[in-house]
Amino acid sequence: DTAVSQTPKYLVTQMGNDKSIKCEQNLGHDTMYWYKQDSKKFLKIMFSYNNKELIINETVPNRFSPKSPDKAHLNLHINSLELGDSAVYFCASSQAGLFSGNTIYFGEGSWLTVV
Amino acid sequence: EDKVVQSPLSLVVHEGDTVTLNCSYEVTNFRSLLWYKQEKKAPTFLFMLTSSGIEKKSGRLSSILDKKELSSILNITATQTGDSAIYLCAVLTGTASKLTFGTGTRLQVTL
Numbered sequence: 100d101t102a103v104s105q106t107p108k109y110l111v112t113q114m115g116n117d118k119s120i121k122c123e124q125n126l127g128h129d130t131m132y133w134y135k136q137d138s139k140k141f142l143k144i145m146f147s148y149n150n151k152e153l154i155i156n157e158t159v160p161n162r163f164s165p166k167s168p169d170k171a172h173l174n175l176h177i178n179s180l181e182l183g184d185s186a187v188y189f190c191a192s193s194q195a196g197l198f199s200g201n202t203i204y205f206g207e208g209s210w211l212t213v214v
Numbered sequence: 215e216d217k218v219v220q221s222p223l224s225l226v227v228h229e230g231d232t233v234t235l236n237c238s239y240e241v242t243n244f245r246s247l248l249w250y251k252q253e254k255k256a257p258t259f260l261f262m263l264t265s266s267g268i269e270k271k272s273g274r275l276s277s278i279l280d281k282k283e284l285s286s287i288l289n290i291t292a293t294q295t296g297d298s299a300i301y302l303c304a305v306l307t308g309t310a311s312k313l314t315f316g317t318g319t320r321l322q323v324t325l
Contacts, residue, residue, distance in 0.1 A: 205256035
């Protein structure tokens with residue numbers, strides 16, 4: 100069973116379109132994240148939710164909107180896609196933050212290509 | 215802005231060699247430093263270091279944190295081709311479980 104699952108795994112779309120990436124975790128974790136990894140393999144946090152509440156919102160264009168319908172799901176919606184949005188988007192989850200030696204579990208990534 | 219720097223950016227070694235990967239950081243409200251290995255897909259967790267000077271080991275991999283020097287090293291002894299990957303260092307800061315990643319070190323182990 101996949102602990103953190105993302106869909107779709109691969110997405111090729113045209114500039115200007117709106118797309119969503121879905122994420123679900125079956126670990127019972129309280130905290131979920133979205134990370135973006137660019138072509139240079141630099142992983143950068145975008146958002147973090149704890150029990151459906153937004154707790155980290157980095158400097159991300161407001162075309163990116165996360166939505167957490169419940170604590171097991173954190174979806175990422177992107178409006179008006181641009182070429183620079185092409186990247187791998189990783190969803191992740193952890194239990195009650197990372198302060199007790201708990202680790203963060205990553206999904207397998209969603210490869211987004213904007214053409 | 216929190217900053218995590220890794221060196222070298224890439225490294226090619228022969229099987230059996232020992233390698234040392236470096237990570238330094240400049241962050242506010244440091245909590246812990248974590249190491250990850252990334253092959254083709256998601257990063258996988260290696261170590262979490264919170265206290266200075268205490269080495270953590272897992273097989274041929276070991277890591278230690280130096281909070282005075284704001285740095286950490288990851289050692290891999292007797293490298294194998296399966297160790298070829300990108301090794302990511304990340305620093306946990308603040309109260310909101312924010313992980314700031316370094317740029318990674320790409321390690322290639324050749325026969």
